[in-house]
Amino acid sequence: MRRQANPIGELVLIEQIRRSSRRRNASVVLGIGDDCAILRPPPGYELLITTDFSLEGRHFRRDRHPPESVGHRCLARGLSDLAAMGAKPLAAFLSLALPRDIATTRSGQQWMQRFLHGLHALGDRYGCPLAGGDTAESPSSIAGAAGSGLILADIILVGAAPAGKALRRSGARPGDLLYCTGSLGGAAAELATVLTRSSMARIRSGGAAGANAAQHPHLQPEPRLATGASLLRRGIATAALDLSDGLSTDLMHLCTASDVHAIVDAAALPIHPLAAIQGPTPALHAALHGGEDYELLFTAAASTRMPRSLAGVPITLIGRITRRRTGQPVMTLQHPDGTRQPLQPSGWEHFSSTPH
Amino acid sequence: MRRQANPIGELVLIEQIRRSSRRRNASVVLGIGDDCAILRPPPGYELLITTDFSLEGRHFRRDRHPPESVGHRCLARGLSDLAAMGAKPLAAFLSLALPRDIATTRSGQQWMQRFLHGLHALGDRYGCPLAGGDTAESPSSIAGAAGSGLILADIILVGAAPAGKALRRSGARPGDLLYCTGSLGGAAAELATVLTRSSMARIRSGGAAGANAAQHPHLQPEPRLATGASLLRRGIATAALDLSDGLSTDLMHLCTASDVHAIVDAAALPIHPLAAIQGPTPALHAALHGGEDYELLFTAAASTRMPRSLAGVPITLIGRITRRRTGQPVMTLQHPDGTRQPLQPSGWEHFSSTPH
Numbered sequence: 001m002r003r004q005a006n007p008i009g010e011l012v013l014i015e016q017i018r019r020s021s022r023r024r025n026a027s028v029v030l031g032i033g034d035d036c037a038i039l040r041p042p043p044g045y046e047l048l049i050t051t052d053f054s055l056e057g058r059h060f061r062r063d064r065h066p067p068e069s070v071g072h073r074c075l076a077r078g079l080s081d082l083a084a085m086g087a088k089p090l091a092a093f094l095s096l097a098l099p100r101d102i103a104t105t106r107s108g109q110q111w112m113q114r115f116l117h118g119l120h121a122l123g124d125r126y127g128c129p130l131a132g133g134d135t136a137e138s139p140s141s142i143a144g145a146a147g148s149g150l151i152l153a154d155i156i157l158v159g160a161a162p163a164g165k166a167l168r169r170s171g172a173r174p175g176d177l178l179y180c181t182g183s184l185g186g187a188a189a190e191l192a193t194v195l196t197r198s199s200m201a202r203i204r205s206g207g208a209a210g211a212n213a214a215q216h217p218h219l220q221p222e223p224r225l226a227t228g229a230s231l232l233r234r235g236i237a238t239a240a241l242d243l244s245d246g247l248s249t250d251l252m253h254l255c256t257a258s259d260v261h262a263i264v265d266a267a268a269l270p271i272h273p274l275a276a277i278q279g280p281t282p283a284l285h286a287a288l289h290g291g292e293d294y295e296l297l298f299t300a301a302a303s304t305r306m307p308r309s310l311a312g313v314p315i316t317l318i319g320r321i322t323r324r325r326t327g328q329p330v331m332t333l334q335h336p337d338g339t340r341q342p343l344q345p346s347g348w349e350h351f352s353s354t355p356h
Numbered sequence: 357m358r359r360q361a362n363p364i365g366e367l368v369l370i371e372q373i374r375r376s377s378r379r380r381n382a383s384v385v386l387g388i389g390d391d392c393a394i395l396r397p398p399p400g401y402e403l404l405i406t407t408d409f410s411l412e413g414r415h416f417r418r419d420r421h422p423p424e425s426v427g428h429r430c431l432a433r434g435l436s437d438l439a440a441m442g443a444k445p446l447a448a449f450l451s452l453a454l455p456r457d458i459a460t461t462r463s464g465q466q467w468m469q470r471f472l473h474g475l476h477a478l479g480d481r482y483g484c485p486l487a488g489g490d491t492a493e494s495p496s497s498i499a500g501a502a503g504s505g506l507i508l509a510d511i512i513l514v515g516a517a518p519a520g521k522a523l524r525r526s527g528a529r530p531g532d533l534l535y536c537t538g539s540l541g542g543a544a545a546e547l548a549t550v551l552t553r554s555s556m557a558r559i560r561s562g563g564a565a566g567a568n569a570a571q572h573p574h575l576q577p578e579p580r581l582a583t584g585a586s587l588l589r590r591g592i593a594t595a596a597l598d599l600s601d602g603l604s605t606d607l608m609h610l611c612t613a614s615d616v617h618a619i620v621d622a623a624a625l626p627i628h629p630l631a632a633i634q635g636p637t638p639a640l641h642a643a644l645h646g647g648e649d650y651e652l653l654f655t656a657a658a659s660t661r662m663p664r665s666l667a668g669v670p671i672t673l674i675g676r677i678t679r680r681r682t683g684q685p686v687m688t689l690q691h692p693d694g695t696r697q698p699l700q701p702s703g704w705e706h707f708s709s710t711p712h
Contacts, residue, residue, distance in 0.1 A: 029402060033613065034525050035440040035597050036404035036515070041397060046385060048392035049488060051451045051512055057495030058453075084391040095407045095451075095510045097414075132405060139413030139506055150495055154451045154510040156407055159392070169390050241391050257389065 013103045013112065013135055017094075020116040021130040027090040027160075028131050037132035039090055045160040047090075050081035052157075056150040064194050067111045069219040070151075071118030073292075077244070078157035079126060079223035080294040084242035085166040086232025087159035089225070091131035092123060095156075097138035099149035126225055128157070165232055167298070172239035172258035176299040178319035179306065181224050184247060185283060186217030186272025188290025193274075194218060217272055221294040226311035228296060236306070240298035246291040248331065249345040254297065255321075255330045264288075264319040264343060267336040288333070288343070369459045369468065369491055373450075376472040377486040383446040383516075384487050393488035395446055401516040403446075406437035408513075412506040420550050423467045425575040426507075427474030429648075433600070434513035435482060435579035436650040440598035441522040442588025443515030445581070447487035448479060451512070453494035455505035482581055484513075521588055528595035528614035528655040534675035535662065537580050537651045540603060541639060542573030542628025544646025549630075550574060573628055577650040582667035584652060592662070596654035602647040604687065605701040610653065611686045620644075620675040620699060623692040644689070644699070 018032050030038035041047055054074040056062055065073075075092060082089050102108035123129060133156075138149030224242070231237040239258055243250050247264070255262050266284060272293075275286040299321055300306060306315055324330070329342035374388050386394035397403055410430040412418055421429075431448060438445050458464035479485060489512075494505030580598070587593040595614055599606050603620070611618050622640060628649075631642040655677055656662060665671055680686065685698035 030522075030524070035437040036406040036443065036513075036522075038441075038517075038522055039403040039405060040519065041403060043399075047395040047397060047403065047514075049395060049447075049449060049512075049514065050392040051449050051488065051490045051510070053451050053453055053490050053492045053508075053510075055453060055492060055495050055508075058492060081391040085394075087392065091405075093405060093407050093512070095409050097409055097411060097508075132407065134407045134409050134510070136409045136411060136414060139411050152409075152411075152453075152508060154407070154409075154490070156405075156449070156512050157392075158403075158405065158514075161394075163396065166386075166392075166394055168386070 013098065016109065016112055017116065017130070017135070020120055024129055025090070025127050028129055031129065031131045037091065037093070039131070039158060041090065041160050044163055046163045046166065048082055048085055048087040048159040048161055048166060050078055050157050052077040052081070052155050054153040054155065056152065062151065065219070067114035068118030068121070071115040072122050072220055074153050074155050075119045075122050075128070076221050076223050076294060078155045079122070079128065079225060080221070080242040080244065082157055082159035083223045083225045083228035084240055084296055085161060085168070086228045086240070087161040087166060088229060089126050089128035089157060089159045091158050092128050093156040093158070094119075094130055094133035095136075095154040096133065097136040097149070097152040099138050099140075099151065101148060102151065103137075126223075161232060167228065167232055167237050167240040169239055169241050169254050169257035172254060172260050172299040172321050174260055174321055174323040175302055176238050176321040177302050177306075177317055178262055178264070178297070178299055178321060179315050180243065180247070180270065180295050180297050180318050181227050181310070181313045181315060182293070182295040183270040183272040184243070184293050184295065185275030185286030185290045187221060187292040187294070188218075188286040189272065189274035189278060190216060190218035191292070217274065217293060221292060223294055224296045224313060227313045230310045231296070231298060236300050236304045237298040238300055240296055243293045243295045243297050244291060246289045247297065248288050248343055249291075250297055252330055252345040254299070255324070258321075259324055261322045261324040261328060261330060261332070262319055263322060263332045263334055263340075265334050268316065268318045270314065270316045270318075289346070369454065372465065372468055373472065373486070373491070376476055380485055381446070381483050384485055387485065387487045393447065393449070395487070395514060397446065397516050400519055402519045402522065404438055404441055404443040404515040404517055404522060406434055406513050408433040408437070408511050410509040410511065412508065418507065421575070423470035424474030424477070427471040428478050428576055430509050430511050431475045431478050431484070432577050432579050432650060434511045435478070435484065435581060436577070436598040436600065438513055438515035439579045439581045439584035440596055440652060441517060441524070442584045442596070443517040443522060444585060445482050445484035445513060445515045447514050448484050449512040449514070450475075450486055450489035451492075451510040452489065453492040453505070453508040455494050455496075455507065457504060458507065459493075482579075517588060523584065523588055523593050523596040523654070525595055525597050525610050525613035528610060528616050528677050530616055530677055530679040531658055532594050532655040532677040533658050533662075533673055534618055534620070534653070534655055534677060535671050536599065536603070536626065536653050536674050537583050537666070537669045537671060538649070539626040539628040540599070540649050540651065541631030541642030541646045543577060543648040543650070544574075544642040545628065545630035545634060546572060546574035547648070573630065573649060577648060579650055580652045580669060583669045586666045587652070587654060592656050592660045593654040594656055596652055599649045599651045599653050600647060602645045603653065604644050604699055605647075606653055608686055608701040610655070611680070614677075615680055617678045617680040617684060617686060617688070618675055619678060619688045619690055619696075621690050624672065624674045626670065626672045626674075645702070
């Protein structure tokens with residue numbers, strides 16, 4: 001449970017993280033190296049805080065995901081939560097437990113370097129430095145089996161929004177219209193590809209450099225920070241959240257928090273090309289239930305004139321909000337022929353991605 | 357990597373955490389249930405943030421530690437980091453990955469309830485509510501062995517200190533005196549007892565109710581929040597940190613951050629009774645190298661009139677700070693007979709507890 005230190009491995013690791021985290025912004029008064037980091041939030045702002053696990057074997061696989069993608073997705077999960085509330089990121093914190101070989105072998109250190117590269121490349125684009133965290137040696141299995149431990153990451157994002165203005169899940173009202181950003185189902189479609197071994201070579205090269213969310217919705221999702229900030233600034237969203245668990249699950253969260261019913265127009269859903277090529281039925285399934293698209297789902301009053309895009313990201317009208325009646329399902333799916341069916345949050349649900 | 361949801365287990369778990377987290381304080385504008393929590397820090401204050409893993413098999417053992425102690429220690433690790441900088445806690449966040457049986461069995465849910473009880477009992481005493489986090493199903497081993505996954509917790513503490521006033525590791529100057537709070541070596545001594553099966557019955561009953569830090573320095577350590585706040589308010593500490601990795605390792609951090617040398621007076625160390633009964637040599641070893649005492653280590657100018665206790669916790673003078681010379685060891689241990697030896701940070705070092 002405790003052990004003699006391996007200071008070389010540990011110091012190499014911490015120094016590697018520290019060196020990679022020299023960036024600062026005006027809000028970070030004190031970064032890595034003391035008992036706590038110190039942040040100075042902008043006056044008149046509230047703080048938004050979210051934490052998200054990225055666990056090997058649950059959120060990624062070391063034999064399938066390039067390390068840059070693991071780092072990118074780790075940070076993107078947290079940034080997307082800030083985007084959903086319209087907040088601007090101030091700093092990220094990373095708790096990282098690693099199997100011993102990652103800290104002590106050259107290939108392990110290369111994995112770390114590529115992981116940090118992916119994380120910082122995304123953080124740099126949004127002015128979000130790594131300001132602290134924790135390191136640990138990851139436990140091997142209880143039984144003491146020979147197997148190495150797992151890579152366990154927990155990312156913490158601290159953001160800021162003008163006091164009282166953050167977008168919440170709970171403000172949707174009957175009569176509101178339902179919108180989403182970008183396109184849906186792409187992450188689930190690419191994930192299926194990532195999980196087939198034959199495509200590894202292509203993914204490794206594609207995911208490592210020059211990839212973007214449009215090409216790699218699973219490996220390199222783009223948190224919609226500018227779009228979320230624009231929604232907040234314009235004051236046009238009555239409720240918002242990010243699509244991390246899939247439309248059917250996240251819309252249920254919105255409906256439950258707002259105590260409303262939602263009707264989704266199946267024909268209106270903006271299907272990602274990677275999902276569309278699978279044919280209409282799998283594509284609809286991926287758009288409704290595929291998780292990790294990290295687009296925003298939001299509502300606005302019917303009287304709001306909605307732009308076709310916000311911060312360069314297309315906005316699509318996908319349904320509407322009605323009153324919730326006792327005994328009625330929380331969500332309804334409306335097909336092009338006019339038929340309706342209850343929409344169940346029964347699809348791809350991450351046990352792991354539901355914040356509490 | 358992803359799986360069909362088990363909504364009942366997950367919802368039970370989240371509801372259990374949510375129900376147990378009804379407490380609020382003035383800084384928590386929005387708690388569990390949205391994409392992020394919202395905090396409103398007191399005006400004129402800076403924010404202090406720290407993250408700490410509590411991993412089964414690394415920081416605790418399910419067959420050795422009562423769940424209340426696991427919850428208590430999980431939160432105490434983070435609170436102690438705030439104490440070290442003189443900060444007042446605003447809120448805690450918990451990322452928690454659990455093996456499936458914890459969410460789905462009655463005994464698992466009881467474990468969770470007792471864990472949360474231990475965590476909240478400590479949080480309540482310091483006005484520190486749980487305001488958010490993440491839940492996940494803990495990955496089972498890579499090899500897909502039959503073994504259940506591990507309990508993985510990451511605690512995030514957000515605190516506040518008057519702008520520019522937080523205590524840091526880097527302010528010690530030659531001529532300063534070196535102090536610690538409370539007593540040392542008790543946690544290491546009790547840990548040795550905890551790891552022997554024969555004492556389980558006694559620990560279970562002792563740890564579950566009415567325990568305190570003096571009796572159970574390992575199972576129920578007390579974060580020195582009031583003492584740290586007092587040091588900040590009085591402005592008497594030039595540098596401070598908490599004793600999480602053991603005196604020899606943490607003092608090295610202080611010396612490195614402040615670029616100074618320290619002389620520790622072996623005879624002056626306040627030995628915890630549980631360590632003292634082991635005899636002089638093991639007791640000295642536990643006091644120097646035993647981790648997780650969660651006392652504060654700090655320096656003050658020699659001209660400062662130091663009280664014998666602060667916020668009810670005894671303060672002991674244990675050494676002094678001198679100039680650091682090239683080629684000289686960073687720390688020296690002085691024995692009662694006047695002999696001196698280099699003090700190496702070679703003892704019980706947690707790979708896991710070094711913040712980066």
